[in-house]
Amino acid sequence: MDKKLVIIPTYNEKGNIDRIIHKVFSLSTIFDILIIDDNSPDQTAEIVKTLQKEYNNKLHLIEREGKLGLGTAYITGFKWAIKNNYDYIIEMDADFSHDPNDLPRLYEACAKDGADLAIGSRYKNGTNVVNWPIGRILMSYFASKYVSFITGMKINDTTAGFKCYRKKVIETIDLDRIKFKGYAFQIEMKFKAWKHKFKLVEVPIIFTNRQVGTSKMSGGIFNEALWGVIGMKIRSMFKNYTDESKIDK
Numbered sequence: 001m002d003k004k005l006v007i008i009p010t011y012n013e014k015g016n017i018d019r020i021i022h023k024v025f026s027l028s029t030i031f032d033i034l035i036i037d038d039n040s041p042d043q044t045a046e047i048v049k050t051l052q053k054e055y056n057n058k059l060h061l062i063e064r065e066g067k068l069g070l071g072t073a074y075i076t077g078f079k080w081a082i083k084n085n086y087d088y089i090i091e092m093d094a095d096f097s098h099d100p101n102d103l104p105r106l107y108e109a110c111a112k113d114g115a116d117l118a119i120g121s122r123y124k125n126g127t128n129v130v131n132w133p134i135g136r137i138l139m140s141y142f143a144s145k146y147v148s149f150i151t152g153m154k155i156n157d158t159t160a161g162f163k164c165y166r167k168k169v170i171e172t173i174d175l176d177r178i179k180f181k182g183y184a185f186q187i188e189m190k191f192k193a194w195k196h197k198f199k200l201v202e203v204p205i206i207f208t209n210r211q212v213g214t215s216k217m218s219g220g221i222f223n224e225a226l227w228g229v230i231g232m233k234i235r236s237m238f239k240n241y242t243d244e245s246k247i248d249k
Contacts, residue, residue, distance in 0.1 A: 004089075004090065005084075006031045006090045007034045008093070009035075071188075074091060077089075089167065090163065097209060105205075106118045117200045118163065119200060120157075123156040140159065162205060163190075169198050182224050
């Protein structure tokens, strides 16, 4: 049986963490969960530790010293997943903006339909975002179009953070060379997978703004994505991605 891991980074998610964990484990498709908690003052990690008694070896926790960035959280999770021989590795937010019911669809896009990276896309079929202010929708939509234009990737939702990777994608990308630490990390991982000629597929989802807790989005995060993508594209012109690969695909 395939081993499937859902990685969920957390910071002050006590209002969501127990519900999201219970929901993932209630699905008919079996997933393990790895929580990466950045020393949440609201004791998110303590809630996870309590739930570990209920879910035995299916729920895992890595506690970090503080807020070290979304990208480094996922890289920590990726390395742990490879070490523990997971076949499919999924990124998901803790706040229900990513619907756990879509997890099987992302997994099946890879396991059954041949994708190497399945992207939960807000913009595959129009704009499917609920409860966002119109300004944020426009910023997100045009940021994705901008990234697609600069990089050449034919992807509608280049900034999406709900994704399923085949193990070989994570093994191939040199995680220690990933430069972005914030939300631009999501762009860079797609770009690296695309440059390595993996098959990227968008799976339409409905994205719902969080109901509980506080958003981690900021202007600085947006600027990193806006300006950093140009440097990423320029650097890519001088790289041999075959040489960077760590395994033969």
